[in-house]
Amino acid sequence: MKIITKSDTSRRRIAAVGMYDGVHTGHKFLIDYLRLEADSRKLTPAVITFSRHPLSVVRPLETPGLLTSLEDRLLRLGNAGVEDIVILTFNDRLRYKSAREFLNMLHKSFGIDTLVLGFNNRFGHDRPKTLEEYRAIGKEVGVEVIPAPEYRGAASPVSSSVIRHHLLTGNPEKAAEALGYPYGLRGIVTSGQKLGRTIGFPTANLNVGDKNILIPKPGVYAAYVITPDGKRRQAMVNIGFRPTVSETEGQGEISIEAHIFDYTGYLYDEEVTVELISFLRPEKHFSSTEKLREQLERDTQSAKKALS
Known part of the structure; x- marks a missing residue:
């Protein structure tokens, strides 16, 4: 090329x-x-x-x-x-x-x-x-x-703007159908607040870097994370403003946090790709870390089912 x-x-x-x-x-x-x-x-x-x-x-x-x-x-x-x-x-x-x-x-x-x-x-x-x-x-x-002949290979119109709409409305399946591959976010893993680690759900915090890249609808997703060893690992990903146990919702910069199932590797300062597969739920505010932990347990089961 x-x-x-x-x-x-x-x-x-x-x-x-x-x-x-x-x-x-x-x-x-x-x-x-x-x-x-x-x-x-x-x-x-x-x-x-x-x-x-x-x-x-x-x-x-x-x-x-x-x-x-x-x-x-x-x-x-x-x-x-x-x-x-x-x-x-x-x-x-x-x-x-x-x-x-x-x-x-x-x-x-x-x-x-x-x-x-x-x-x-x-x-x-x-x-x-x-x-x-x-x-x-x-x-x-x-x-x-x-x-060029008209493209008639899809049941619905295919364009970049239609794909963006799918992603911004929480429909990564439709986006993947039009793209021909799962939508992914690539970036460097940085240090976060480490709240997830204290309740048994350590996360890799993704810094996309390129501010022009589209960030899909906030919420929790079933996903795959491609780690530096090239392996595609099952995960769940939260995109949002960390409305977990804080006093205010929807404040600050948006974050992308991935919990990789059954993974203990060290990822800080490494580049990974997060592929969004299915939207599970909108972001929520929790009154306590225990309520958050219970929801994450349910999210884990939902994500594994979506990825199976």
Whole structure:
């Protein structure tokens, strides 16, 4: 896989443009079609993506949480069979390019001879409305524009925004169905309050680090934790504001705490990934540590059942 961040015309390429957040099943369908066309045309399959979400420039207050970091996105794109990835910095200069200017840049700076226009995909400040308009513009600058077929492989619509909705409403199963894999949060294990340890439920406190990553609906989840040894271990995870036995609920920064079943390893300062499988319950406030312990016992049984 070749990562391209500046002008590179060493290959003749066929490409598709998009954010590719999550690299979900719809994206993979598009990439499969891109690769088929690349083979038939003797071109290199490439994607054009962005280092940050376009809404962070266009409408910053509406910028969504991301399903994948840039690093994870590139890895998943490579695993999907993309050979070249062009990363553009989305800024005002790029934002205000017309469709013609954008296509001309792709052709002259990155060797794009053919562009696959995804279903319902549009680009350019002038936002042409039809495939015929894009084709006419492309012909002027030396780029053939072809349509991708509509993805019909799922019972419900697949998009990054739909997946975010599933996660924010406590439905990781639906999110995983659309993604093609369980939604995960990756980060470093840091020292926490150690309350769980005192009642028999030690937790690994995850610092995601990347503040742009989407944090799903607060609550308790059945989950898997991928530890540094590469093993996928059963766990339950609490996402919330630690409303356990404190006097105030919903205060402070959100926390992600994973209790890994039957695990005694040392994880501080190690990187782990938490895969959310099933939403068990909303976060609660407890009047005592004993009430909390009793609930965690019930949560353990619920999580193990969900993971069995």
